[in-house]
Amino acid sequence: EGNRQDAALLSVDGLPKFTITLDGKRLRTPAGQNFVVPSEELAFAVAAEWDAQTEFITPAQMPLMTLACTAIDQTAYDKETTIQNILKYLPNDTTSYLVDPDEDRVLARKQKEHWDKLRVWSAKILGDEPAVIIGAVLIGKGGKLPHSKEVYEGAERFVRSLDIWSLTALQCATVEAKSFLVGLGLTKQYLSAEKAIGAARVEEEFQIGIWGCVEGQHDYDRLNCNIQMRSASFLLSCTQAWKKNFE
Structure with missing residues (x-):
């Protein structure tokens, strides 16, 4: 159970990018986009936030996930x-x-x-x-x-x-x-x-x-x-x- 969150390396436009897998599935943002970040350290930190969740997901306890998703879903598009x-x-x-x-x-x-x-x-x-x-x-x-x-x-x-x-x-x-x-x-x-x-x-x-x-x-x-x-x-x-x- 404790190993179900992990960071994975991707290549996007020839540059290394990182995503997170939850139970073997790639994480998506609230807007349904692939969760992809440019930093391995950031990916592992967000994975740790997910790993700390219990039966009920509490977004307030995942500030880095929130910021990263804001960048991907909102800042990038507006x-x-x-x-x-x-x-x-x-x-x-x-x-x-x-x-x-x-x-x-x-x-x-x-x-x-x-x-x-x-x-x-x-x-x-x-x-x-x-x-x-x-x-x-x-x-x-x-x-x-x-x-x-x-x-x-x-x-x-x-x-x-x-x-x-x-x-x-x-x-x-x-x-x-x-x-x-x-x-x-x-x-x-x-x-x-x-x-x-x-x-x-x-x-x-x-x-x-x-x-x-x-x-x-x-x-x-x-x-x-x-x-x-x-x-x-x-x-x-x-x-x-x-x-x-x-x-």
């Missing part, structure tokens, strides 16, 4: 929707909204610790440093951050350069963090999964530090953030390593 879903977070990026230090010195210090270097670094990719707003009031720009034209164009140029695997991972991290910059940092390996989790949860962890952890809410959010960021990071490491080997 890349534009994925691109726009990522870019829509930039005009209101969480990391650009800063508390006034006079109002909350502790939170301001934590934001600076997790976000300042990320914004400065992002200028290398985007062509300019993203704008910031200090305090609660946002004026002008239709309720959006006053990023420069270079930032918006640089972000779109970067996102459009990605393959379906990196694009899917970027979307996962961006949505979880409500921040394009955090997703960018993880995708370019400027942020480790651990650092990305910290950057994504600055304000939440600050509030927990004050009011305590609400069981069934805050602990669930922590766990979900960990799962999403680490899964996205793993997908990136597997597929980017594969891409380097065949460029």
